[in-house]
Amino acid sequence: MHRPFVDEVYLRCSECGSKMERVKEVADVWFDSGAMPFAQWHYPFENKKLIDGGAQYPADYIAEGIDQTRGWFYTLLAVATLLKRDLPYRNVISLGLLLDKTGQKMSKSKGNVVDPWQMLQKYGADVLRWYFYTVNPPGEPKRFDENDLRKTLNKLFMLLYNSFVFYSTYGKEKHKPIKVLDEWIIDRLNATADMVTANLEVYAIGDAAQEIEALVDDLSRWYIRRSRKNVSGKTLRLVLSGIAKMMAPFAPFFAEALWLSLGNKDSVHLQDWTSMRSKSKVKSSKLLTAMAEVRRLASLALAEREKAGIKVRQPLRELRIKPCLPAGRNKELEKNKELLNLLADEVNIKEVVLDNKINGEIQLDTTLTPELRNEGILRELVRMVQGLRHDAKYQPHDKIILMMELPKELLKVVDANSRELKMAVNAKNVVFKKEKFDAELNTKLENAPVWIAVKKF
Template identity: 30%
Template sequence: MDYKQTLQITQTEFPMRGNLPQREPEIQAWWEEQDIYKQVQGRTKGRPKYILHDGPPYANGDIHLGHALNKVLKDMIVRSKSMSGFDAPYVPGWDTHGLPIEHAIIKNEKVDRHKVGINEFRRLCAEYALKFVENQKGQFKRLGVRGDWDNPYITLKPEYEARQIKVFGEMAKKGYIYKGLKPVYWSPSSETALAEAEIEYQDKRSASIYVKFKVKDGKGILDQDTSIVIWTTTPWTLPANLAISLHPDLEYSVIRVNGDKLVVAHGLLETLQKELEWESYEVLRTIKGQELERATAQHPFYDRESLIILGEHVTLDAGTGCVHTAPGHGEDDFHVGQKYGLDVLNPVDDKGHFTNEAPGFEGMFYDKANKEITQKLEESGALLKLSFITHSYPHDWRSKQPVIFRATEQWFASIDGFRDQLLAAIKEVKWIPSWGETRLHNMVADRGDWCISRQRVWGVPIPIFYCTDCHVEIITDDTIDHVSGVFRQEGSNAWYAKEAQELLPEGFTCPSCGGTHFRKETDTMDVWFDSGSSHEAVLKEREELQWPADLYLEGSDQYRGWFNSSLSTAVATSGQAPYKTILSHGFTLDGEGRKMSKSLGNTIVPAKVMDQLGADILRLWVASVDYQSDVRISDNILKQISEVYRKIRNTLRFVLGNLEDFNPTQDRIAPAQWSELDQYMMIKAQRLLDRVLKSYEQFQFHNVYSTIHNFCTIELSSLYLDISKDLLYTEPSTSTARKATQTVMYEILTMIVKLVSPIIPHTADEVWKYVPGTEVNSVQLTDFPQVDSSYFNDQLEQKWDQFILVRDEVLKALENARKEKVIGHSLSAALHLYPEQGARELLEQFDQLEKLFIVSKVELHQLEELPAEGAISLEGLKAIVLPAEGEKCERCWIVTPEIGQDPNHPTLCPDCTTTVNTHYAHLVE
């Protein structure tokens, strides 16, 4: 007879090859058809909420690898929370205002914003932003990110802008908003003020000059033939010099060198001698900085004085200890200048060109003026030395051009007004990693007031009016409520489309003078104020969400960005942080740890990875890395991830193949009838479940990845499935032992599919369709299983753990024998073991060692019986591998001398003969 008919051959229609680039879009189309997000939310409605609030990416360009890392991490959290007993809605969002979009319209679309008019220009900006919202939305969906994609939040939407106006109004009501003339980061290339979060540091080559300021009134301490020496790397700021700052407690020396009498800090004399190449110098006298307060020096090329003032900001870190002070071009300069009543001179316009307040340099671009100013200093004899240095310098993060400090009238949020509340709120938040708390604390403790105004048109207008009769600034509850209401109906375009009177409540009069004529503020809000208001505009606006959020998850650059601005607006308006937990991730690097850049040619584009390998491979990579630090990715790394994916997929496929005839409602076998191996595997599966659930809870996805990978390849494939496959093939379908093993395999399969679902959702749902007896059509509509402690048996687990160690050693001996061609398949082997006492006692506790070692014969011998040669030394025992004696059973492949004892089955072993006669007699010809 054909004995193949008596074997339970594995069979499944689940494909061996993932073919993810083609199959994933089909699965996503099915999700769309099923409206899987709505189904999940319907299933979890009424559970405790878990809100991960999405930090909005900027609607400009295609998504990059950083976006993919961020969105996949969020998706894994939301999916795992939905399967862990929570209602976890996910509302994605986009940041849509600001300079980059203006730049794109001007540069790419060739639009002159001054010619088309504000309303038309804003319309073009909105169209551009919404186009990229749709573009990025498609790419995020291709990643498999599940969310309310039909109803995202977008910062240009009227309801969002209306809430943002309310946030601004509440801060103004509490006295936190003010207008002031202060030096701020200014981008000449973008013609607007910038926030600290919009600054990045790059190397820049700058002039380094030492300049003499001749003493005019030395207060009887310094002679007029003496000069005070300053050092600066920004010669262009010298036209704005109004003072020289000294530290009150530092010692300053008057020295004679090369015919000059100079004043410098005593502690920098040796450094300056090298830098200025003095052969020698003579110290004439030493005085304290405070003794020179309010002395005066002559400006080196203008007919005005520079006041000697005192400042704690002066150090001996560099320079001369005498600090050139221009209150219009530096924060420290401004503050110390305010103490002495100095003007805030800013002779540079919006585009970075000198005004007529800098005689001799009018119309010149500030950077180009460096050379002219240096030449003027040289002509006047004031220049001691000119050289060039390369140093880290602030740049506009969008235009990549250097920025300047420039005093302008701006709107500010007074951080001083609620700094203590901010610091207290930070302590209430859980920080992952823990250093995030220190990082944000220090930023808040050290930061100046927040410049929230921008001189642009593509943004949310600052909702302030001015009375043209008495010139007061007007912002009241009534004006804020009215503007917010108008914006909710018509959007912020109404600010530009309507006259001031139309934007004010009917019959409104100036609270100060009773006037009825008004004009509108022309500045817009910093885009960080836009996104920083999302906790109010989204969490409090959307019914399915709640405030505060459970989690904000973004890149580590957002400590100075969205984490910071969100905290500021929330604490200022509500008195607490808008988030309970902050989780941050690092940046993506290439395989060698380098930053990705087009110039290096080392960029990896998510779309290409998905087209070539599939989204689940990219997602599996995200799960594999310790994302709280910077992470590496390369073609080779992705190849390794693909191999891991293949192993997991093949393991699941093998299990599916052995469950083809298993009906979980009818064929389950109770644990009391399980073999010890079955029981042991369920213990290990429960250990796996415990580790994975805890890892999900702690956002340790690399532990989820490694735990499941190791379980699939080691405990499941190399142990349980390896040992059980012969039983599964050869036992009849009615066998209790076979059904017990299938029961365990079914439980482990459904467990693993659920546990991997947040990470590789396409594959999980694909597998789920082939799992027998499933009651719902998507694994996303299930919960994680919970650890069942009734399975635990410490004694049995310890016994089998020890056996596995011995088995691993024995497998080494079999592999060695195979390499030396002593045996072929392991079933052709006879294993002679000579264990030490401990190993012997262990092995004697096991029946059917042949099945556990997958050989045809196992004999245990006394250690002293060990032959002089031929044994392999292993841990705890010696082994000899020989070819098994006898013939090979046609059905189970075991080699035994007992083949053919039944003349009706001359090629079968006794066990197979019994099985065939008992269960397959009807097949006998």
């Protein structure tokens, strides 16, 4: 009850029988919040050592909305000052207000309120958490847009899930790993673990989460993509486990599911934080810089391909790069043939040549010989067949019968390379007639109409 109605209410004292009424001198109710660090320990009547000895005062950090600058943040400081105490908290995480996607305050009357329970049901709590960690700095207002939740789901969680699916599909098979890629991704794991720890120590939560995002992106879009079926299952499992540990404070449910799905025992939340770093020895700390240079040169070469209108699936003969650049950028590439091979594979080049005489950083030979053109046709066919395998929901180990109807010129290319084509798409036979099929494709190749179909063998 509130004034003035409460002033008409009287109670009888159970001890003396006198009339009791409201005390008119009431302290600001915010005083309770400011006294919290002491009141919760019944200080100074009990637990004096906990407060005076520093075990429970000051707090390591407090987190509240930005409106609490004149509320709880202030009253904690005011009460501490009145008691001639030091600062009641060492760090403050101030959170910005939640707005709708146009920047308006959410209001039922405006009809722009988002039901948080619907978002939790649709995307899961971890996606919502990660979105708020990374959308902008903590103290900035948040313009909530459901489309951003979808982006967060796809950018991190689905990318990481697909990396796990790749591990579960190919990780237990015996392959010949690409050593330099394994060394690099372990280096990336360790560097990310160090950066995440350093950011969390200073309460830079968003920066820490973005470091994890970058590692997940590198794992999927570079390590796995460049390793393909030569991936090291041992290395991939090690990195996925490390990511699960790093993600545990941010996305506890997803991290736990990933950790246990990798065959680890106990809970990820019971692991030692420092154990997320790999103990494996890497070749050189310079490897991260060298790999970044490989990727930079690859992006320059791919841009040249685009200018020339040549698809990436079309092999080319040669890429020349300048070995002597400022700050010795390409020095590591000279020493490491594996890095040059990675660059060649990424740009789909037969050979990378180091040449100081070229103008600019790179020079791409775009001349198409008949041999290169035929190889490009074959790769395009492989891509189409792999798409049909996916449409037919085949498993990687499923053998198929491949059916085609092709113009005479393309038929010659397939005839000359049928063994390579069958190996690439796991086909038992290639037939050049229409039969019963599980999936088909009518399209054009080299501006000529083609029909391709598949059925399980």
